Amino acid sequence: MDLDVQTDILEANDAVAAENRRRFDAAGLLVINLMSSPGSGKTTLLEKMAAALAGQLRIGVIEGDIATSRDADRLTAVGVPAVQISTGSSCHLNADMISNALSSLDLNALDVLFVENVGNLVCPAEFEIGEHYKVTLLSTTEGDEKPLKYPAMFHVCSAMVVNKLDLMPYTNFNLNEATANALSINPRLAVFPLSCTTGEGLDAWISWVTSRLDETRKRQK
């Protein structure tokens, strides 16, 4: 794409993202943008968090998919307010799509809003949506070299969830190697190895989210 066109698109997007952020902060809401390859387990992680935090925190979800409302249906089924964005052919969510989706959510009735981006380890990293934190999932079946091959995603994120620990014994995935590769791209990355199937590691990840909520609320005051 022409570089000027791309710069214009990103600048226009950033302006809408800043307006989204103002709305999130006015509602005292923490917003986390979840990004990964297709099939890394974003929706399953959200299901597990919804169950673990039920009665403690009010969670909402915006689902971004090219087609189908399967992911939003899965979350609605476990009692989570979920809005589906169908992007058509677009390979990422942008700030405009989020702005439009917000009209379907009561922000004041939520503590944490997760945005599940389109499954894509490349393009979503470029588009701010007004979130407070970006988080990427890497599953053990994808290979421990992925942070080096897709560096932009790991560079922009605050945390990396390493999912599917239960499948690691059947692969050649090396957790230390994956962690070292990710930290070589972004030394400030918080790393959470876990399994949504066995529940191992979920507590540490959930603690990180609740700590981010506390910190964000202090800044919002």
Add this chain to the structure above:
Amino acid sequence: MDLDVQTDILEANDAVAAENRRRFDAAGLLVINLMSSPGSGKTTLLEKMAAALAGQLRIGVIEGDIATSRDADRLTAVGVPAVQISTGSSCHLNADMISNALSSLDLNALDVLFVENVGNLVCPAEFEIGEHYKVTLLSTTEGDEKPLKYPAMFHVCSAMVVNKLDLMPYTNFNLNEATANALSINPRLAVFPLSCTTGEGLDAWISWVTSRLDETRKRQK
């Protein structure tokens, strides 16, 4: 993106793709564009094919990655002529990148050229590179609903390799469901369940490739 800008980009790309195709046909070469999510096993499949076809067919590879030359290095290590394209921030290969890479390959010394696209189940589907066939990989750890969620990729491909059959027992992936989902998007899709780890199913996939070579050479005469 502005729709006119996108149309212009795709039309310019198609013209270069047609020129690439003329070069492939003049050299009597079959070219297959391999596309999938990151970590579905594209490079491993190429390693296995190179071993299986050694002494029978002359294989070459063009590797597309955002960063690193790890995949080309893996193939060079097993004796396959491989050219690495580093796309920088681009989420897909385009016809221009392929055209430039061809100067580093002796096309007349090859029978089949595989192009391993950037790991991305969305954007590469839109860009012709002059290939004769597009093939997508779906691994059992990614989930059997993926063809419905990323329909464009499955629509443009001639074949779907379902990889990591060896991991299927540890997941909730249903092979019949995945196949039905893919065929609902594209009824002409040839489906090859296999495991690069155990070797199961590799023969049928390799037969498909060699049949495509025979057919393509008949058309090229």
